[in-house]
Amino acid sequence: MHILRSRIDEFRAGDEATLSADERARADRFATADLRRRYVAAHAFVRRTLAEHAGVPAAALRFTIGPFGKPALRDFSDLHFNLSHAGDWAICAVSRASPLGIDIEQARPLPEFRDLAARFFSSAEQRTLAALPISKQMRAFFEIWTKKEAYIKATGRGLAQSLQEFSVPLGTDGPVRPDARWLVRALPAPDGYVAALATRY
Ligand SMILES: CC(C)(COP(=O)(O)OP(=O)(O)OC[C@H]1O[C@@H](n2cnc3c(N)ncnc32)[C@H](O)[C@@H]1OP(=O)(O)O)[C@@H](O)C(=O)NCCC(=O)NCCS
Structure with missing residues (x-):
């Protein structure tokens, strides 16, 4: 790789x-x-x-x-x-x-991140995000977002795949749920950016 x-x-x-x-x-x-x-x-x-x-x-x-x-x-x-x-x-x-998908995003202040999470994240991801201290939520939002993007890019289906119907792990590398054949991980990124990769086991 x-x-x-x-x-x-x-x-x-x-x-x-x-x-x-x-x-x-x-x-x-x-x-x-x-x-x-x-x-x-x-x-x-x-x-x-x-x-x-x-x-x-x-x-x-x-x-x-x-x-x-x-x-x-x-x-x-x-x-x-x-x-x-x-x-x-x-x-x-x-x-x-392995087939793979990668995503990089600019982690700019995003005041509407909770609305985006409510719209695009799974219920499990929304609960994980809401349980964090407020000061950590925006960074966590970008981690989940880039992992989700990496996964839908790895499968190649892009937005034909519903973003709410799968979950990615936060704070750790791990399998996507329910499609655990795919593993997502956060990548090192330049200052002000967040990146993630998805690969198949
Ligand atoms: C097109 C999409 C696959 C990626 O979009 P993106 O994150 O804006 O763009 P990225 O820079 O990460 O990726 C673009 C590149 O991925 C590749 N790509 C395009 N379609 C792809 C697909 N279906 N699967 C994998 N890779 C794809 C191309 O190389 C493209 O580069 P190009 O446009 O210069 O030709 C799609 O997932 C998308 O539109 N995502 C945004 C959805 C969103 O708003 N999510 C919110 C989550 S909270």
């Missing part, structure tokens, strides 16, 4: 040349130059990372998209990967052992 992160607020010479025509067309649809630059930097970063594992040039990699949007490598189906980006950072995990 390799987990790498990269700043995406800086442009690297040659980044854009590794992207496919589809990726460049998507980049051109962003409303601002800043969003465009971050998209290009994130996708060039994934290509560089995967090129090292696959042993082919970054520009030669071709992707397919799963039924719910999860990208996979067309010619290296045994090489699992996932990308997440937020703010100035992208994070990418690569593994030959």
